[in-house]
Amino acid sequence: RKEVEQDPGPFNVPEGATVAFNCTYSNSASQSFFWYRQDCRKEPKLLMSVYSSGNEDGRFTAQLNRASQYISLLIRDSKLSDSATYLCVVNNNNDMRFGAGTRLTVKP
Amino acid sequence: GAGVSQSPSNKVTEKGKDVELRCDPISGHTALYWYRQSLGQGLEFLIYFQGNSAPDKSGLPSDRFSAERTGGSVSTLTIQRTQQEDSAVYLCASSLQGLEPQHFGDGTRLSIL
Numbered sequence: 574r575k576e577v578e579q580d581p582g583p584f585n586v587p588e589g590a591t592v593a594f595n596c597t598y599s600n601s602a603s604q605s606f607f608w609y610r611q612d613c614r615k616e617p618k619l620l621m622s623v624y625s626s627g628n629e630d631g632r633f634t635a636q637l638n639r640a641s642q643y644i645s646l647l648i649r650d651s652k653l654s655d656s657a658t659y660l661c662v663v664n665n666n667n668d669m670r671f672g673a674g675t676r677l678t679v680k681p
Numbered sequence: 682g683a684g685v686s687q688s689p690s691n692k693v694t695e696k697g698k699d700v701e702l703r704c705d706p707i708s709g710h711t712a713l714y715w716y717r718q719s720l721g722q723g724l725e726f727l728i729y730f731q732g733n734s735a736p737d738k739s740g741l742p743s744d745r746f747s748a749e750r751t752g753g754s755v756s757t758l759t760i761q762r763t764q765q766e767d768s769a770v771y772l773c774a775s776s777l778q779g780l781e782p783q784h785f786g787d788g789t790r791l792s793i794l
Contacts, residue, residue, distance in 0.1 A: 607782055616772055616785035617724070660724070662783075668737060669714060669783060673723030 576600060577663050579672035586679055590651045594675045596661030597643045606637055608646050609660040611674065617660055620646075651679045683707065685786035687773050693792045696765060702758040702789045706775030713756050714783060715748060716772045724772065730756060760791075768793045 579596045586592050598606075606623035621628065623635040623644050634647040644663075648655055656679045661672035686705040694700055706713050715727040726740045730750045741747070745763075750756040760767055770790050774783035 616788055618785070619782045622782060668726075668729060670726065671716070671724040 575673075576670045577661055577672040579659075579661050579675050581673060582676040584675065584677045586651055586677070588651055588653060588679055588681055590679075591647065591649045592651055592677060593645060593647045594659055594661075594677075595643055595645050596663075596672050597641075598661075598663040598670075599642070600663070600665050600670075601639075601642060603642075603663045603665040605664040606635075606644050607662040607664070608633075608635055608644075609662055609671075611658045611660055613657075617671075620659070648677075651677075653679050653681065655679050685773055685775050685784055687771075687786035687789050689789055690787060691790045691792075693794065694763060695794050696763060698763055699759065699761045700763055700791065702760075702771050702773075702791070704756045704758070704773030704775075704786060706754065706756070706773070707784055708754075710775035710777055710784075711753065712776045712778060712781075712783075713750060714774045714776075715756070715758050716774065717742075717769045718772060718788075719769045727758070727771075763791075763793045765793045767791060 577598050608620040609617040610620045611617040623637045627636040632649045636645045658674040658676045660674045663670050688703045713730040717725045728748045732753050733750050745761045748758045770788040772788045774785045776783045
């Protein structure tokens with residue numbers, strides 16, 4: 574079983590749609606969690622950290638469920654510019670593990 | 682600049698040659714990571730440094746791969762006797778401390794002919 578698992582997609586949604594991604598992790602001792610965005614042929618860039626209480630940044634909401642060992646990312650009012658691959662990252666004792674990513678395409 | 686710097690940005694070499702990739706992390710960042718990303722694939726963790734030491738080398742694909750970090754700053758990833766399957770983008774990232782978010786360099790695109 575992979576340490577971090579994501580649905581690879583692709584998710585194809587119209588502009589304005591709400592889309593949600595989930596990510597599961599196997600190590601219950603994992604300490605910190607992040608979502609990264611990666612555009613085609615570019616390096617990953619931090620989108621947001623994920624806090625235990627859940628956190629929101631504009632149209633993006635991240636949640637963590639430690640009991641079920643998953644994190645989620647919700648994107649509201651999707652924009653064309655949201656098209657990218659979204660990577661889930663789990664950190665345990667300075668060992669960062671990336672999911673394979675979920676590909677999102679937002680269409681006009 | 683203020684970001685993670687990697688060099689070269691592109692490297693084309695013949696099978697069997699050795700290559701050395703360089704990463705200059707953000708100043709003051711103690712943690713440094715190397716990843717590999719093949720075309721259309723996810724990130725593959727290679728190695729992590731905390732200061733100059735690498736507590737986890739299990740991600741290195743084979744004994745042809747080695748990495749070092751000196752002075753708690755610059756790191757080099759060396760691939761000996763390169764093979765075609767080594768072709769990928771090699772990404773370096775650094776973070777202030779191990780649990781902080783990582784900041785990535787632009788990567789080195791390695792092509793083995």
